[in-house]
Structures are given as C-alpha cells and as structure tokens.
Amino acid sequence: xxxxxxxxxxTQFKDYKDxxxxxxxxxxxxxxxxxxxxxxxxxxxxxxxALVWCDDLNEERTFTFADIKxxxxxxxxxxxxxGIGKGDAVLVILQRRWEYxxxxxxxxxxxxxxxxxxxxxxxxxxxxxxxxxxxxMVVAVNEEELCRNIRxxxxxxxxxxxxxxxxxxxxxxxxxxxxxxxxxVLDAAYRKETRAEDVLLVYFTSGTxxxxxxAMLSQRYTLAHIVTAKFWLNCTDDGLHFTLAxxxxxxxxxxxxxxxxLCGSAVFVYDFHGKFEPEDLLKHISKYGITTFxxxxxxxxxxxxxxxxxxxxxxxxxxxxxxxxxxxxxxxQIMRKTGHAIYEGFGxxxxxxxxxxxxxxxxxxxxxxGKPSPLYYVQLLNNEDMPVEEGETGEICIRLRDPQEGLFSxxxxxxxxxxxxxxxxxxxxxxxxxxxxxxxxWFVGRKDDIIKSSGYRIGPFEVESxxxxxxxxxxxxxxxxxxxxxxxxxxATVVLAKGFEGSDALVKELQNHVKKTTAPYKYPRxxxxxxxxPKTISGKIRRVEIREADKK
Numbered sequence: 001x002x003x004x005x006x007x008x009x010x011t012q013f014k015d016y017k018d019x020x021x022x023x024x025x026x027x028x029x030x031x032x033x034x035x036x037x038x039x040x041x042x043x044x045x046x047x048x049x050a051l052v053w054c055d056d057l058n059e060e061r062t063f064t065f066a067d068i069k070x071x072x073x074x075x076x077x078x079x080x081x082x083g084i085g086k087g088d089a090v091l092v093i094l095q096r097r098w099e100y101x102x103x104x105x106x107x108x109x110x111x112x113x114x115x116x117x118x119x120x121x122x123x124x125x126x127x128x129x130x131x132x133x134x135x136x137m138v139v140a141v142n143e144e145e146l147c148r149n150i151r152x153x154x155x156x157x158x159x160x161x162x163x164x165x166x167x168x169x170x171x172x173x174x175x176x177x178x179x180x181x182x183x184x185v186l187d188a189a190y191r192k193e194t195r196a197e198d199v200l201l202v203y204f205t206s207g208t209x210x211x212x213x214x215a216m217l218s219q220r221y222t223l224a225h226i227v228t229a230k231f232w233l234n235c236t237d238d239g240l241h242f243t244l245a246x247x248x249x250x251x252x253x254x255x256x257x258x259x260x261x262l263c264g265s266a267v268f269v270y271d272f273h274g275k276f277e278p279e280d281l282l283k284h285i286s287k288y289g290i291t292t293f294x295x296x297x298x299x300x301x302x303x304x305x306x307x308x309x310x311x312x313x314x315x316x317x318x319x320x321x322x323x324x325x326x327x328x329x330x331x332x333q334i335m336r337k338t339g340h341a342i343y344e345g346f347g348x349x350x351x352x353x354x355x356x357x358x359x360x361x362x363x364x365x366x367x368x369x370g371k372p373s374p375l376y377y378v379q380l381l382n383n384e385d386m387p388v389e390e391g392e393t394g395e396i397c398i399r400l401r402d403p404q405e406g407l408f409s410x411x412x413x414x415x416x417x418x419x420x421x422x423x424x425x426x427x428x429x430x431x432x433x434x435x436x437x438x439x440x441x442w443f444v445g446r447k448d449d450i451i452k453s454s455g456y457r458i459g460p461f462e463v464e465s466x467x468x469x470x471x472x473x474x475x476x477x478x479x480x481x482x483x484x485x486x487x488x489x490x491x492a493t494v495v496l497a498k499g500f501e502g503s504d505a506l507v508k509e510l511q512n513h514v515k516k517t518t519a520p521y522k523y524p525r526x527x528x529x530x531x532x533x534p535k536t537i538s539g540k541i542r543r544v545e546i547r548e549a550d551k552k
Contacts, residue, residue: 002264041065075106086111118248126153224406229259237264492524502529
C-alpha cells in the first residue's frame with residue numbers, strides 16, 4: 001500500500017501531455033510528514049518495511065514503520081527534555097547512520113528545524129553554520145576529528161546549548177543511551193501545532209562560488225517529491241530504493257526519505273567510510289535486491305571501469321542520475337554493459353526535480369535533462385529576461401504560481417538574496433539550457449561558466465562530453481582563459497584514466513578528438529593534466545577556482 005491517493009489527484013496518465021497539464025498535489029493545511037506519512041503507515045501497516053540499513057563493518061538492521069514511529073517518538077521526547085521545541089534549529093551530522101531518519105522525524109513532530117550537514121565540515125565551516133542559523137543543538141556521528149571540530153566551533157557560537165553524538169564521548173551527551181531512556185508516548189498536543197508552511201529543513205547550499213546560502217524548505221515541500229520518486233525514480237510500493245548520497249546533502253531528501261516513503265518503497269542505506277569502492281556498491285545491489293538505483297555520473301564513471309559481469313544486477317528495474325549533467329558516453333557504456341538505460345533528472349537544493357526523463361511518458365535522449373515536471377512552468381530567458389526561441393540558449397527559470405509547490409520558501413534571514421533570484425514573477429536558477437523541437441531540455445552550463453570566444457558562446461558541458469568519450473579521460477573541466485585576440489579561449493583541465501600519461505602527443509590527440517566530435521571552434525587550445533579537480537565538499541567541480549588560478 002502507498003498513500004499517494006491522499007495527496008495527489010491521480011497517479012496514472014495517458015501520456016506526458018496529460019501528466020504535465022493535469023497532475024496536482026493535495027496539501028492539507030496541517031500537513032506534517034512524520035505524522036501523516038510515517039505514523040499513518042505505522043497505524044495501517046506496522047510491519048511494512050521502511051529502512052534497510054547496513055554498514056562496512058557487516059552490521060545490518062531492518063526497520064519497519066512501527067519501528068520508525070516508536071524511535072522517533074522517543075527521540076522527540078529526548079529533544080523536548082533538553083528544551084528543544086518549535087522553530088529551534090538543530091544541526092544534524094549523522095552521515096548514513098540509521099539515526100538520521102528517526103532524528104529527522106522526531107524534529108518534524110515537534111516543529112523544530114533540521115539542518116543536515118556533512119561530516120567533512122571543518123571548524124570554520126561549523127562556526128559559520130552555527131552562527132548563521134542560530135543553532136541550538138548539534139547531533140553528530142561519533143568521529144574523533146568531527147567531534148573535536150564541533151566542540152571548538154560550539155565554544156565560539158553563543159547560540160549552541162547542547163551537543164550529542166551516537167555513543168560515548170567527552171563533552172557530548174550519549175544520543176543512543178539518552179533516547180533509549182525516553183517514553184515511547186509523545187504528547188498528542190504537538191500534532192496540532194504544525195502547519196504545511198512550517199519550515200522543516202534548512203540546507204546550506206553547496207554553491208561553486210561565494211559562501212553557502214541557507215535554503216528553507218517547508219513541510220509541504222516534502223509532498224512535491226511524489227513527482228521525484230513516483231514518476232522519475234520509479235519507486236514502487238514495497239520496492240527497495242538506493243540513492244547513493246550522504247545525508248548532509250539535499251539529494252538525500254530527493255532519494256533517501258520523503259518521496260520513497262510516500263510511494264511505499266523502503267529505503268536502502270549503505271553506511272560506508274573512507275574511499276568509495278564500486279565493487280562494494282555492486283555487491284550490495286546484488287545481495288539486497290535493489291529495485292531502483294540513483295547515483296551521480298561520477299559513480300557511473302567508476303562503474304564502467306569495473307567488470308560488471310561479475311555481479312547480479314537483475315533486481316534493478318530502473319537506473320537514474322542527477323547532481324551534474326550526464327555525458328552521453330557514460331550512458332552508452334552503462335547501457336551496453338548492463339542493458340539498463342539511465343534516466344536523468346535536474347534540479348537544485350532549492351527545488352525538487354525541475355526536469356527529468358519520466359520513463360512512463362517519454363523516451364530517453366542521452367544527455368538530455370528530459371522535460372519539465374508538472375509542478376513547474378519552465379521558461380528559458382535571455383539576459384533581458386525575455387523568452388528565447390527553440391534551439392537558443394537561455395537561463396532556466398520557473399514562472400511562479402500560487403502556491404508554487406516544490407520550491408524553497410526563501411533564504412533564511414536574507415530577503416535581499418531571495419529577491420535576487422525571485423523577481424518579476426520568476427525564480428531564476430542560474431543554469432543555462434536550450435530546448436529542442438520535441439520539448440527536451442539540454443544542459444549547457446552555469447551562467448557564469450559560459451565561454452565567449454571570437455564571437456562564439458561555448459558551453460563547458462558540450463566540450464566536456466566530447467572529451468569524456470576519449471578512453472584517456474577520467475574527469476575533466478572546461479574553463480575560459482583570457483586571450484587578447486579572441487577575448488577568451490577554451491582550456492581543458494584533465495584527470496587521466498589509469499594507464500595513460502600526459503604528453504604533447506596526447507594533448508594533440510585530445511584536441512583532434514574534440515574537433516571531430518563537436519564543432520571545431522570549441523576545441524580546447526590549452527590542455528592541462530592534473531591529478532584531481534578542485535571540488536566543493538559535495539563533489540561539484542569548482543571551475544571558478546581553476547579560472548582564478550589561471551589569472552595568477
């Protein structure tokens with residue numbers, strides 16, 4: 001069983017046009033995800049599987065919805081005992097520990113605000129987040145370096161009152177022991193105090209320029225992930241969905257919680273530490289019978305370098321990707337080696353899936369973002385904020401509706417920043433794309449990353465896609481370098497695959513490859529070989545860092 005009929009007008013449509021024009025959400029005024037989804041499943045189907053968790057130490061646990069309700073009620077009582085209540089901000093750094101799910105549901109129940117964060121944050125990063133969000137409490141995994149940084153940061157942030165971690169550690173409450181002491185009965189009065197507009201989550205966005213922004217997401221935002229999970233990720237009742245993401249990032253909300261549980265699908269979590277190993281990932285897909293799988297293109301790049309024939313992937317029904325644009329060559333190789341297509345989705349921390357290849361209603365165009373979600377009226381606008389013609393590049397913008405489902409409430413305590421992206425009836429995403437004659441959207445690049453050379457406008461993604469087809473290239477980034485004659489020229493910063501070494505001959509070979517694969521004027525006149533690309537802590541390539549280094 002799933003609960004979709006309570007929150008949507010329909011789940012079956014005859015084609016994409018019908019889906020786009022007629023899908024609607026039903027959002028109750030007092031909607032609260034923890035009560036209206038988790039606790040409702042616990043009432044109707046208490047033994048229904050909700051979470052399948054394992055780690056790299058061979059521990060594993062399966063949680064039913066009755067388990068999640070019981071544990072989240074106890075956790076809510078723990079927070080209440082410490083004075084945490086409605087509107088209070090709690091920094092949640094739990095990686096892939098199962099306690100993340102019970103903690104988030106507990107905070108939802110008492111109207112507190114969860115601020116998920118990655119364990120990779122350093123002291124200065126933590127101080128910035130604690131002060132910016134007026135954090136009252138921190139709940140963390142029990143890692144020595146992380147906890148040391150949290151203690152130091154909390155000493156500098158006057159708002160922080162309590163620290164807790166999973167297990168015993170000096171200076172921290174033992175989250176495990178303290179929650180276990182609590183009552184399993186949560187006062188019903190808290191249920192009456194929440195509204196659909198209440199802020200549930202705040203994410204510090206991992207932008208490639210500037211300091212992180214605080215995107216506020218409400219209870220009603222969670223229902224918009226019905227489109228994400230049901231129509232793009234293809235989650236089904238009693239399925240087992242695996243999105244490879246740490247809980248510190250918004251992708252966890254896309255693929256590890258809200259939409260999946262709304263669809264009645266269990267969530268699979270592999271809690272690993274250290275370097276990502278594709279072999280371990282593939283073993284777990286086989287062992288647990290994963291039915292739907294989503295990972296960033298980087299993971300698929302590692303997968304195609306592995307002997308996939310050694311693993312039983314027959315349980316998988318659909319593969320998806322998001323986080324960055326998918327190079328068509330990666331798509332082709334995964335298709336050839338597994339027989340599975342990869343369905344691409346596109347969005348931001350501030351949104352749900354804005355565009356996607358909705359497999360029930362459209363064919364795949366490798367490299368395309370797909371078509372717009374029915375939640376959004378997408379238009380491509382030029383620099384004068386006028387719609388562009390078919391085939392022309394423009395900024396991806398959402399024409400706002402009332403209410404606008406699936407969109408953040410604004411940037412916390414920063415109206416000016418909110419107004420800089422929401423104005424004249426549109427939300428501006430800052431990404432560029434073009435639309436073809438069949439209505440498919442094609443990613444070009446971030447607005448700030450476009451290269452203007454000899455009168456041409458060159459998007460980095462199309463050149464990167466061409467380079468990725470060459471077997472010597474593992475990863476690459478395309479940026480602009482100032483040039484007196486042409487204004488800017490194209491530079492490729494390349495990480496080579498195993499077995500290849502940088503040389504003048506290889507530079508020439510890569511340049512010729514691009515000339516043959518795409519328009520010749522787009523080829524990189526400069527090629528630099530590096531061991532790794534500069535990235536944000538969420539794994540996005542920081543092209544701005546490459547550009548700044550080239551100016552020195």
